[in-house]
Amino acid sequence: MDRTSVKIVVAGGFGTGKTTLVASVSEIPPLTTEEILTEASIGVDDITGVEGKTTTTVALDFGRITISPDVVLYLFGTPGQDRFWFMWDELAQGAVGAIVLVDTRRLDSSFPAVDYFERRGIPFVTAVNRFFGECAYTEEEIRGALELDPRVPLVWCDARDRPSSKLALVTLVRHAMSRITAKAPA
Amino acid sequence: MTFDTWDGDDESAAGRFVPLYVLVNGRTAPRDSTLDLATQVVALAVDTRRLEPEYVEIVNRCANWMSVAEIGAYLHLPLAITKVMVDVLVEQGYLGVGSPAQQKIIDLHLLDSVLAGLERL
Ligand SMILES: Nc1nc2c(ncn2[C@@H]2O[C@H](COP(=O)(O)OP(=O)(O)OP(=O)(O)O)[C@@H](O)[C@H]2O)c(=O)[nH]1
Ligand SMILES: [Mg+2]
Numbered sequence: 001m002d003r004t005s006v007k008i009v010v011a012g013g014f015g016t017g018k019t020t021l022v023a024s025v026s027e028i029p030p031l032t033t034e035e036i037l038t039e040a041s042i043g044v045d046d047i048t049g050v051e052g053k054t055t056t057t058v059a060l061d062f063g064r065i066t067i068s069p070d071v072v073l074y075l076f077g078t079p080g081q082d083r084f085w086f087m088w089d090e091l092a093q094g095a096v097g098a099i100v101l102v103d104t105r106r107l108d109s110s111f112p113a114v115d116y117f118e119r120r121g122i123p124f125v126t127a128v129n130r131f132f133g134e135c136a137y138t139e140e141e142i143r144g145a146l147e148l149d150p151r152v153p154l155v156w157c158d159a160r161d162r163p164s165s166k167l168a169l170v171t172l173v174r175h176a177m178s179r180i181t182a183k184a185p186a
Numbered sequence: 187m188t189f190d191t192w193d194g195d196d197e198s199a200a201g202r203f204v205p206l207y208v209l210v211n212g213r214t215a216p217r218d219s220t221l222d223l224a225t226q227v228v229a230l231a232v233d234t235r236r237l238e239p240e241y242v243e244i245v246n247r248c249a250n251w252m253s254v255a256e257i258g259a260y261l262h263l264p265l266a267i268t269k270v271m272v273d274v275l276v277e278q279g280y281l282g283v284g285s286p287a288q289q290k291i292i293d294l295h296l297l298d299s300v301l302a303g304l305e306r307l
Contacts, residue, residue, distance in 0.1 A: 003251050003284030005224040006300055025307060031259035033223070035266060057264075060223075062255055067303030071296070074224045074253060094222060094286060096297065166307050173301045180294055 004071045008172065009091045011078040011117070012101030013109025017129045017159035018077035019061045021101065024165045026063025026075060033060050035087060058084050060091075075169075078113070088116060097123035097176045099168050101159065104128060104135045107145045114146050123176040127157040127168040221269045223255040226284040227276065234280065244271055245280050 010018045022030050038055045061077040076091045078084075092098070098117050102110045110126075117124040128135065128142060137145075139154055148154065153171050157164040229248040237245065247257055258268035275281040 003226050003228070004296065005222070005226055005253060005284065005286060006296065007222075007224045031256060033255045033258040033268075034264050036264045060255070060265075062259075064253075064256075065303065065307070067300055071299060071303070072226065072251070072253070073300055073303065074255065076224075076255075090223065094224075096300065162307070166304060169304050170301065173297055173304060177294060177297050177301070180297075 002070050006067070006071060006073045007091070007095040008073060008075050008169065009078060009088075009095050009098040010075055010101065011088070011098050011110075011113040011124075013103065013106060013111075013113065014080040016101040016103045016110060017131075018080070018101055021099070021127070021157075021159040021165045021168070022061055022063040022075045022077050024160055024162045025065060025169065027065055028063060030061045030063045030077075033062070034058065035060065037084065037086060058087055060087065085116075092117070092120065092122055095122065097125070097172050099172055100124050100126045101157075102126050102128045102142065102146070103131060104137055104142070105131065107137075107142065111146060114148065118149065118152075123172065123179050125153040125155060125168060125172045125175055127155050127159075129157055129159050221254055221273055221276075221283075222286045223258075223265055223269075224253050225286045226251040226253045227257075227272055227281040228252070228284070230280060230282050232280050237280070241271060241275060241280075244268075244275060248281060251284060 010021055012018055019030060035058050036055055037058055058079045060079065063075045065073040065075070067073050078091060079087055098113070100110055100113045100117065114124070114126065126142075126146065126148060135156070142148075143150075143154065153175050155168050155171050157168050159165060227248055228251045229245045234242050234245050243261060244257055247260055254268055254272055255265065257263070257272065258265050261268070263271070272281065276283050
């Protein structure tokens, strides 16, 4: 059967505009699905003894864009809190890559997301959300604060604005493609 | 693909959260399931009269291709449970399954069509 799913992750710190970005480009109002997680101080591979631990529900927002009759792109927003790494792993698996939203008032809140994708070699772009007009930092300053690899694209965006969110997505897909081309044998 | 675990500051403070393992009709989720939350399924032309109502509801939702995440969202089911139930329906021939999100991003042709689709937005 021919129906292919493509995933892009929209990550970033708490309140950086992830849901807003998904909503601005999705063909349906963003949906929310939930996962029940349980607190465990042990490795993921050892699930014994987790009974009786507290459970928590993580909500995931997502949207969709129909690319062609047999390809659908899903955009998943990561949970705002950093402690749900399990969900990040599930979202990142098989994804084209990620958009890491950055709020210039709290640059450090997006650092864990940058670090996460960098360590795993998952292509990502940073999208700096200019919440209140002018940004106090230059691109160099933001790159420095986030310790961005010079090859990681940085775009300025307004997550409420469709063309702006579209630019972030297009930049990511191009970046992912260029990484493949660069790796391919000549 | 296995990812190494995050060793940032949050872990020590907040603990680590892992999926709650659930038992649905003798299966544990999510361990048994290979379905990704973006994988799409579609109802096949099969008589659903012998199915339990919760399963029929899923099949009915899939008249058109629908991802696991969408089924969970529309039916208010946690993802882990949605996955096992969808898995059961696929195995029993009620649902057809599409291609999952790529395991490795090597398909330039697919990315090309994604790019073209985004540029049309
Ligand atoms: N001015 C301005 N406001 C924005 C922008 N993006 C988001 N907002 C607002 O910022 C708030 C947070 O945005 P969300 O999209 O909910 O952020 P989020 O990253 O999904 O938040 P969590 O899921 O809670 O981590 C909302 O009130 C948005 O309306 C932007 O580009 N400019
Ligand atoms: Mg959100």
